Amino acid sequence: MTIPDAVSLTQALIRFDTVNPPGFERDCAHHLGAMLEEAGFANSYYEFADGRTTLVSCLPGRDESLLPLAMTGHLDTVPFGHQPWTRAPLAGEIADGKLYGRGASDMKSGVAVAVASAVAAAQQPESLRRGLMLILTAGEETGCDGSRYVAEIEGALGKASALLVAEPTSNLPAIGHRGALWLRGETAGVTAHGSMPEKGVNAVYKASRAIAKLEQFGFNEKRDELLGSPSLNVGTVRGGLNINSVPDYTEFTIDIRSIERKSHEKILCQLKSYLNDEGVGLNAEVDLDPVKTDFNHPFVQCVNAVVAQEIQIVPRPMTLPFFTDASILAAALCAPTVILGPGETALAHQTDEYCFVDKIPEAVMLYEKIIDSWCR
Secondary structure (H helix, E strand, O other): OOOOOHHHHHHHHHOOOOEOOOOOOHHHHHHHHHHHHHOOOEEEEEEOOOOOEEEEEEEOOOOOOOOOEEEEEEOOEOOOOOOOOOOOOOOOOEEOOEEEOOOHHHHHHHHHHHHHHHHHHHOOHHHOOOOEEEEEEOOOOOOOHHHHHHHOOOOOOOOOOEEEEOOOOOOOOEOEEOEEEEEEEEEEOEOOEOOOHHHOEOHHHHHHHHHHHHOOOOOOOOOEOOOEOOEEEEEEEEEOOOOOEOOOEEEEEEEEEEOOOOOHHHHHHHHHHHOHHHOOEEEEEEEEOOEEOOOOOHHHHHHHHHHHHHHOOOOOOOOEOOOOOHHHHHHHHOOOEEEOOOOOHHHOOOOOOEEEOOHHHHHHHHHHHHHHHHHO
16 A cells, blocks of 8 residues: 555545534544555444544554554544634645644644554554554544543553654654643522512622632642643633523633642532632533653653654653643553644644644654654
């Protein structure tokens, strides 16, 4: 089989509309599955909802006692946003050394790199002592739904010797990221006619007082030297049904990014106590642990050596502010984790998202060297 050109493959993947919601990653997953199957991989498809497809593709190594190297990327993307794009977001256009489109950085270029390097490795399967496992997921952007689903299916994944995540890092290796705790806050009131507000209890006012308090909330945690400090952001507020009634229900969402020092359970208890006087109900919508691998782990050092040798940059300990599927998969696979991909971290979710074209073949070269060093 011809090894796919990762730049052209990135363009093809961008042209699959996998904006989440609704996602519908099935066609994209099967397109990639066909490439991998032709190269000798065995495919399994898992759907947590209709059309929400995660692909697990495996190539055995010649030494069955050695655990495989796992590589992962997600197929869904975020919506385009309200601001107009100067380039069509699903066209995959190239201009001035940049490949544009939703998912160009986050993270269809990374998926293309993982698939192209895996197909290249499969050209000489007899030289692979360790096998390869690709986990291409649905629903990452809304809380790692696809990876969580497949991780809960007995026998779907097994264990791995290491996990390589192709999220955007501009080809510099990261050894972890913060966790995510997404909460839904709710306030209840008593409805009444808008001309007689004293007859009711305004749920919007209750929510607004709680939100104002959250702006001043402090975690009282020592900063982690790698993961940094936890953060809190109120993302949405919805309340009331019509202008001339006192609203009896309001909901708002809270996005917390966590570090390792305090469990999500303790953070939730802390917030409930902090907002107790405002009568706020809090429920967890997404609960993803932070990830951090020892910088001295042999796999981390393997990746660092490849990067230092091939692009003449000596990696330093680095983590990312956002979550990845490693929140689920690292624990499920019992695997040390490195995050490395061609996309630009700062361009994730942006209008006119792009990836520098030359970063894509560079990432393929790095992945091929990592596979060669760790698996052969």
